Amino acid sequence: MRDPDGGRRASARVLAWPLGTLGRVKPLAATLRAALEDELAGRSRTELAAATARLSQRYRRGGAASAPILASDTDVAAYAAYRMPATYAACERALSLAAPCYEGGIDSVVDLGGGTGAGAWAAMSVLEPGSVQVLDQVDAALRCGKRLAPFEASFARWAVGAPVPAADLVMASFVLSELSEAQRDSLVAGAIAAARRAVFIIEPGTPDGHQRVLAARAALVQAGWTVAAPCPQSGNCPVQQPDWCHFAARVERSSVHRQIKRGDLSYEDEKFSFVFAVRDGALPAAERVLRHPGKRKGFVELTVCDNAGETGRRVVTKKVGAAYKQARDLRWGDPWGDPAARD
Numbered sequence: 001m002r003d004p005d006g007g008r009r010a011s012a013r014v015l016a017w018p019l020g021t022l023g024r025v026k027p028l029a030a031t032l033r034a035a036l037e038d039e040l041a042g043r044s045r046t047e048l049a050a051a052t053a054r055l056s057q058r059y060r061r062g063g064a065a066s067a068p069i070l071a072s073d074t075d076v077a078a079y080a081a082y083r084m085p086a087t088y089a090a091c092e093r094a095l096s097l098a099a100p101c102y103e104g105g106i107d108s109v110v111d112l113g114g115g116t117g118a119g120a121w122a123a124m125s126v127l128e129p130g131s132v133q134v135l136d137q138v139d140a141a142l143r144c145g146k147r148l149a150p151f152e153a154s155f156a157r158w159a160v161g162a163p164v165p166a167a168d169l170v171m172a173s174f175v176l177s178e179l180s181e182a183q184r185d186s187l188v189a190g191a192i193a194a195a196r197r198a199v200f201i202i203e204p205g206t207p208d209g210h211q212r213v214l215a216a217r218a219a220l221v222q223a224g225w226t227v228a229a230p231c232p233q234s235g236n237c238p239v240q241q242p243d244w245c246h247f248a249a250r251v252e253r254s255s256v257h258r259q260i261k262r263g264d265l266s267y268e269d270e271k272f273s274f275v276f277a278v279r280d281g282a283l284p285a286a287e288r289v290l291r292h293p294g295k296r297k298g299f300v301e302l303t304v305c306d307n308a309g310e311t312g313r314r315v316v317t318k319k320v321g322a323a324y325k326q327a328r329d330l331r332w333g334d335p336w337g338d339p340a341a342r343d
């Protein structure tokens with residue numbers, strides 16, 4: 001596997017992380033793209049494109065799967081090629097929004113239905129835990145994930161309903177949509193029982209995905225947990241149907257992605273809904289930006305969710321100085337809530 005300088009990597013716990021300015025870990029998107037290029041070298045683009053078309057049709061249709069959707073090595077390779085960069089980007093953005101809302105540390109992560117490990121890559125990038133365990137029912141996905149990972153992680157066979165190993169954080173990314181309601185409840189209950197500190201559930205940013213996240217959120221709150229992100233409070237969600245709470249992460253499309261997905265754009269926006277809940281130590285944002293901020297001449301217009309459990313509009317004008325400058329840099333999903341900046 002290549003490191004960001006193009007060399008080949010050996011295996012070690014955390015291998016020469018690409019450090020950004022201020023010593024912070026940089027997102028691993030480029031490392032993942034390079035690892036995928038290596039993994040897919042020599043594979044027929046025609047076969048990958050056919051598998052990609054089949055898989056995306058199946059995922060779009062939704063509904064519980066009676067047999068594993070990733071049914072062959074080619075399916076796994078196609079999934080890794082066209083979905084991993086997007087699920088990594090969504091998890092990375094969600095965890096980056098959640099991390100400042102929680103004052104505890106995360107030293108171990110279990111990724112349920114972790115497949116080829118995109119969620120584990122994001123957890124490594126944002127939280128830097130000491131250990132990560134990826135659990136899934138599909139052996140080919142686990143083998144592929146192990147080959148790709150530039151960090152030490154364990155990849156093991158597991159099926160919903162089996163005991164979940166204890167960890168500081170138990171997560172499930174883009175899994176609930178292919179489970180029956182009983183399996184979804186079982187996965188969330190297993191996560192709650194096994195997580196020492198935090199549970200992170202992320203789903204596609206669709207009305208149905210948000211409903212599944214809301215059901216997981218309700219189970220967490222019912223169990224006495226606190227929502228740390230994205231919600232500013234743990235009471236009822238004010239975002240009611242037909243609206244839905246979701247966010248977006250920009251994903252650069254690699255050339256292999258463009259070949260097998262037959263798209264021309266050099267990027268796509270991956271939409272996601274999520275909940276990050278903790279036993280203790282929640283530091284939720286006062287408000288959360290729910291839409292792309294409207295940046296106009298002399299003012300910024302925000303749609304936010306607040307800690308009173310309501311959604312509302314904020315207009316931040318030049319008059320408020322520092323808060324206006326801050327508002328001009330805001331992105332969809334960011335925390336907000338400086339009372340001085342309210343009308």
Ligand SMILES: C[S@@+](CC[C@H](N)C(=O)[O-])C[C@H]1O[C@@H](n2cnc3c(N)ncnc32)[C@H](O)[C@@H]1O
Nearest residue numbers: 087113114115118136137138159160173174175
């Ligand atoms: C859409 S993929 C998501 C993979 C990964 N979490 C990601 O974000 O890229 C769903 C994963 O859930 C796994 N899965 C589905 N049903 C499962 C079950 N009953 N037990 C264990 N894993 C399951 C699938 O094998 C697949 O790897």
